[in-house]
Amino acid sequence: MADPIEFLFDFSSPYAYVAAHRIEGLGDKHGREVIWQPFLLGAMFQVNGQRPLKDQALKWDYSSHDLARVARLYDVPWTLPEKFPIATQAVGRAFYWINDQDVALAKKFALAAYQEYFAKGIDIRPKEVVAGVAAGLGLDGDACLAAMDDENYKQKLKDVTAGAIERNVCGSPFFFIGSEPFWGNDRLEMIDLWLEKGGW
Secondary structure (H helix, E strand, O other): OOOOEEEEEOOOOHHHHHHHOOHHHHHHHHOOOEEEEEOOHHHHHHHHOOOOHHHOHHHHHHHHHHHHHHHHHOOOOOOOOOOOOOOOHHHHHHHHHHHHHOHHHHHHHHHHHHHHHHHOOOOOOOHHHHHHHHHOOOOOHHHHHHHHOOHHHHHHHHHHHHHHHHOOOOOOOEEEEOOEEEEOHHHHHHHHHHHHHOOO
């Protein structure tokens, strides 16, 4: 079988937010399953000794302009949240709880959570907010709250994060086609060509 497209992302990553609106179309075009895997970007930053994008003065001046431009290009609603960046443990755990039940619904949840944060500017750190997003998709909000405190889902998110670091994931979004790595929303065009040509 053809390798799936692995999509690794942090819910606080604005470029991953844009990529999340594009990646399924790419998978459909090439008949590839897309496997969504949220991880914790902060853990990777610790390994790299890296600061968040907003704390890199010259880079942030450019990136804040570029993010609005990229959102316009792909017609994705965009606002810079007042609280940015944020810790994403709660929403990541909730994703894996939903993913265990319904993979397609977990992807819808991820997009809905992203919309709350990057389209509406709503802080998605509070568990009650995350549970509300899940409830909006017909899931049990109380069960979602419990899942965010479940050791199994805490460990799942830690394991995916550790696995990403072992595979030298250096940012979000990050993609794999088999063992071939691609970093960034702007690499989706390259992934398209890679799949079309069978690599090079």
